[in-house]
Amino acid sequence: MFPLILLYLVLTIVRPQEYVPALIGVPVLPVVLVLAFMAWLASASKTYAAPQFLILPVFLVVIMTSQVVNGWFGGAFRQLNQFGPTVIAFFVLAAACTNLRRLVISMAVMVLCTSVLAVHGILQAKTGVGWTGVLTGADGRIQYVGIFNDPNDLGLLFVANIPLSVFLSRHGGPLGRLFWLSCTALLLYGIKLTNSRGAMLAVLVVCGCYVWYRRGAMVAGVLGAIGLVGMKMLSSRMQDLDAGEESANGRVDAWYEGLHMFTSHPVFGVGAGNFTEYNPLTAHNSLVLVLAETGFVGYVLWLAFVCYSFWMMLSVLRFKPEPADDAEQLTAWRHEKPVALTLLLTLCGLFAAAFFLSRSYMVVVYLIIAMVTGYYIGARQRLPALRSFNLASQWWRWVPAAMGSIVGLFALVAVLLKTVG
Template identity: 35%
Template sequence: MLFFLLCLYISLYYIRPFEWMPGLYGSPIFMVLGVVSIVALLMAWGSGKIKLFRYKTDVMMVGFVIAIVLSHLSHGYIGGAIDGVRDFLPSIVGYFLVAHALDSEKKVNGFVFLLTGLTIFLAYQAWLQSVHGVSWGGMEPLIQYQNAEEGRVGLLRVRWFGPFNDPNDFGLALVLPVPFLVNLLVNRKYLLALCLPPLIYALYLTNSRGAVLALLASVFTYLVLRFRSVKGVAVGLVLATALMVFGPSRMAQISAEEESAYGRVEAWHAGFQMFKSNPIFGVGKGMFTDYHYLTAHNSYMLVLAELGFVGSFFFLGLFFYPLRWGKRNLFRETESLEAERRRRFVAACLAGGVGLLAAIFFLSRSYILLPFMVCALMMASIYGRGGGLIGCSREEVAERFSWGSVGGMVVAQIVGINIIVRLML
């Protein structure tokens, strides 16, 4: 039941027929499905079929929601607290469905197959926009004008409805299945790997530097974890160079002197001032642009400014545990070919997470579903029922919270961003 709800929920989140299909336009089916999913999760928890909060990330997710609420209640703004949780609800539901519905290797593989199919759908919409100027539902690409020697040049950037209306978010969605497809390609399973070319082409059409960065980071990380040698680093560097050379035209414009880059640093400085004025709970979710005309263009800075130290603690804590496990275990020697096959799959999960975490350093994507969905997928693969895909021990699942380590990461983030801002302003 939960797996069916998960597949339906994620499919609606990606395809979004209620935003463009005449018969469903404006209907609350996604909201209703979210409520049904919450009830189903609570019933499964009550009957003992799942164990909510068995993962450290479950606790971190709840803490992050509480931080959203407190960011407004600390200023006496009850309506803001309600709106903040309501807007974040798709990420809450999506996280818990992925984390607890994927309780077997078959379901994990099926979910990745579904994600691949959904991103191929998005890639097809990108192709339609590039060829015909419009895709299903009347969605047109974003035309971003740039200055050139001979006048203004319009840059086509494909997109989709809802959370994918921004080409950067559209590009991040396209990147998610890439490490899994590269894993199939490296393992000489070519059929499903044929999905790679259309995804890469659609990613090119987004002209998103953040998405290309996510692609670079995820593929590089996968190759390092896969080969666990200098070979993986070398191949990753070659691919990274090729993507930088042949990637979207906007990649060539990255520099500290670029106007948009300077605007980002200014936004980071403004965010740091917000944090200094409200260091514990922040200025409130969604309030950054009330204090500065641009958003943070950095998800970590956005959380720090809007949710304070408390919100940053839980946000970083969500990704701390699966990444620490990866560092601890993926470089160990395997005992069988089957164990190695599963470990490669987990390496692809972790690579997808690293890619997303790298990209959101330059994008304000602190509350969308994609990062939390990848976090949940990593946890389900690593720590799932029966020890996950690679037999994680009960001791590792039950290990104590590393409050000090996560808190140290927040402090390091604050110091690091402050140094970057001081150097670049």
């Protein structure tokens, strides 16, 4: 099971099946996923000990339902075909990552694959074309094949892997440290070449969250302001970071239209994948996209799925072993904290970038949350005193949380529209 899901991870990120002539047209990715799923079904290590295992399949049903209630029955099968594999991959990878060693290996594979894309981007920036045959964009920004053809998506992937590569640099001796820090430098340079403002802001968020955790909010705020000024000096697109700038103005208008779609279709939305049927520009915000396309029902589920992941990592960091606990448990907790902090920072970077992108259904998001979920299940086995999460007794809290966040989105858009006007 584990080698197969790792292979799936490689194929999902590096995507040789989309540019290697011998693999083009061969269903390599679905075949590997089916084999991994069959191995998972036969495995004794499969688990459902986290709310995400229930939320995600229900979210898939809601995505399908959103098409049916909008009059397209065939759309339900289309969404099953598109999002169903992501659900399967989540289950398999989460089960594999309950083991700490396998989690670290999964991190390493993800960073290595992402570094390959960064090297491709550097070659592309220097020569105008990468080994995939993909050219740089008209504006000189790097891109890749498939789901990473958009420079913003590429930037999101780079940001999410930076905390992982820094974590790996702390293990394996001097040579290992040098290697993983080199990967970190590659990813940072890759972000610069994508010239993605969302990715650059996400790097700032990751650094700010780390400083906040170590030094407090005041220091994080001061260094964050300095970092923002520095980024604006380094990037021409960051210099245009203003609500009145044409690109930003279009995004605000898209957010407004998305909220209008929600108010006109509040229960199940306008249907998954249908945003651009109502607005020429996509939402450019993962929360607005889910809210508009799947309505309140889908939004509550998606928000709970994401927030449980943050909550789990914060629970490990806030965990305090009882004085009566033995030395072995105390040592185990000290080993768990760096892993939890790394995964929390990864989530912060991922969703900071996703706030400016329509990536609510992107497979990379769910693979990272699978790692988080599997890690927490394993952490509870290693630290039995860690809190458990039970959707049956906690589901009610996500309804007011969703309502509050929706009010926040309406308020944010209203302020931005006033600023633009």
